[in-house]
Amino acid sequence: MPAGEVAVVGGGLIGLFSAHSLLERGYAVTILEAGTLGGGASRVNGGWVCPARSDPLPSWGVVRDGMRSLTSPDSGSFFLHAGALPRVAGYLARFLASSGAGRFSRSWDELDLLNGRTAGLVDELVEVGIIDGLQDEGFLMLHSTRDEAEASWASLRAVSRRGLCPAPEPIVGRPALLELEPGLGDAAQFGFVHRGDRWLDPSRLVDRLAASLSSRGARFVTDTQVRAVRQRGTRVELATGSGVVEASHAVIAAGAWSEQLLRPLGIRGYVTPGKGYSFTIQPEHPPTHVLRLGDTHVGVTPMGDRTRVVGMVELDGTAEGLHAGRVDVMKRKAAPYLSGIDWRASTDEQVGPRPMTPDGKPLIGCAPGADRIVVATGHNMLGLSLAAPTASLVAELVVRGRAAAVPAFDPMRFTRRRG
Ligand SMILES: Cc1cc2nc3c(=O)[nH]c(=O)nc-3n(C[C@H](O)[C@H](O)[C@H](O)COP(=O)(O)OP(=O)(O)OC[C@H]3O[C@@H](n4cnc5c(N)ncnc54)[C@H](O)[C@@H]3O)c2cc1C
Incomplete structure (x- = not known):
């Protein structure tokens, strides 16, 4: 009997790594992907797993x-x-x-909460054969x-x-x-x-992750766009063109397309x-x-x-x-x-x-008033580097809800600032 069923929206690196961490915690996982796995930014990238050069983008030089x-x-x-x-x-x-210099260095310190875990988590994935090369x-x-x-x-x-x-x-x-x-x-x-x-070949990583997830029972539904996600009591509903998918939890990992799913939930993330x-x-x-x-x-x-x-x-x-x-x-x-x-x-x-997010940090946390919807997006230039620690936090949020939240990555931080 699984701990619950999680519907992950988005089959990029963040969605796939999250699916891995959730399977490890005993959840059944379905990945809903609008196009093909890794077809957003994930296969195109430079392949750098680079915790040492993870400074946030916003700075006067940029x-x-x-x-x-x-x-x-x-x-x-x-x-x-x-x-x-x-x-x-x-x-x-x-x-x-x-x-400004102060905000830049605070954001960098906060990013290191994730960065500091990257090397160890990646080594574990090498050990179990999911990451190679x-x-x-x-x-x-x-x-x-x-x-x-x-x-x-x-x-x-x-x-x-x-x-x-x-x-x-x-x-x-x-x-x-x-x-x-x-x-x-x-x-x-x-x-x-x-x-x-x-560094590694990100496309090969997407394929290996997908094969590993599939061999452990994850379900993939590709060419299926999720139009809206909402929580009703202790269930979540995901509206797609071919009907409603129900689950105990949802993870929104729709990369640069996330904003349209966040807004109806009351989150203004400025994911661009x-x-x-x-x-x-x-x-x-x-x-x-x-x-x-x-x-x-x-x-x-x-x-x-x-x-x-x-x-x-x-x-x-x-x-x-x-x-x-x-x-x-x-x-x-x-x-x-x-x-x-x-x-x-x-x-x-x-x-x-x-x-991209305005402060260079991802949005990771529960949606307002909906503990069963976890947001995991906005990884800017660092989605590969931050995927493993993000996934570990996503699994914690699914298991423990808001109690596992890390304030630095609060998805509501821009919504509140502008009222
Ligand atoms: C040229 C380039 C170089 C880079 N180099 C590096 C690097 O060296 N190291 C590094 O760490 N990062 C790098 N990055 C950044 C990294 O690739 C991204 O941060 C990362 O891919 C984001 O992953 P994601 O899963 O959030 O988004 P994506 O990979 O874009 O995946 C999101 C997925 O969600 C799907 N989707 C969207 N909306 C919906 C919906 N409504 N329903 C269902 N599915 C949906 C999309 O089709 C897509 O497949 C680079 C990026 C680029 C473009």
Whole structure:
């Protein structure tokens, strides 16, 4: 006899990890997915399991980048479409309010409540064979000048003092960098290795998780959009196009699409799609480290026999639609750092909507007046990194209700502020 039946809305990383934790607690689980498993942001991502670089996005640097992109569309990696302003104004206003130094560092401390659990929980999943192919050869930070490398080194040294990674290795010049990675371009003059974060192929992870869940009795209902979720007494009802699904509990893990399910529950989360892009290149010398390319905010991840380039946060007010121009900007930014690449031959260009929140922290907690509906969304740029600790908290919330709530992730924090 299961402890209860949980309907999970959304088959992305947050929904799938939550399903895993709930099965572990003895619940029967059904995953309702509007499209295909991992078809939102989860398969598109960079694959970084990176508790050491989990600072929240809202900061003055990003605000500057966003402002610049309004007048110079090819400059920034945080790209705001002027036409989208009316749709994203509520998010942006609260983002600005979260960008001051005090708020930034408080949010970062709070994110570490989850980050601090990532490595241990991921290791457990490696042990039981759900996660495989986790790489830990280090992230190679590349810079065009010594000043830039020193500033980046100092900021990662400060990060290491938070206790989630070792101090970065010493800065080296181009000859030593070329010994580590022979395929570097001329812009890579100085750099250093930073350890503590790991990476994997997120698409493979989605498939392995789904197979493991299915073998333990989880039910998947794909191509089925949930239109509304409500609690009636001790049951929850999920309205879909093909009827109502009943369960003892529901988890809303609908990524960038979550807002439309949250609003009727009285939650104003300002979850906004921040589109990220990735594509595959075929380097003459495939990298063996994750590469971070100066201040471009473009990263390169080795994924088995493929090399994935990732980056960009684009706010255009929609969750779908790939703008080829954004891919071109990423290529232009990356090209000086890499040699031996035919950029026109890139493949697998994809876009995925990150579920952004104004303060960079996820919304995890019970819906107001509905203990049996648990919200787990808004993971911004960190959904893979934060999936395991989020899932563990989701399971606690299902088991213990509001008593398990962590105030830092209260889904109502923006609703209350504006009355
Ligand atoms: C280019 C890029 C690079 C990234 N790199 C990293 C990284 O290296 N490390 C990291 O930690 N994070 C990274 N991220 C962020 C990470 O991918 C996201 O935070 C994460 O995928 C969010 O997971 P999710 O399950 O909440 O959302 P999603 O993966 O988007 O899943 C939500 C799912 O819900 C479904 N859904 C929506 N509405 C409904 C509904 N009404 N009914 C039923 N189903 C519904 C959608 O179809 C979708 O499948 C990156 C993102 C991008 C785009």
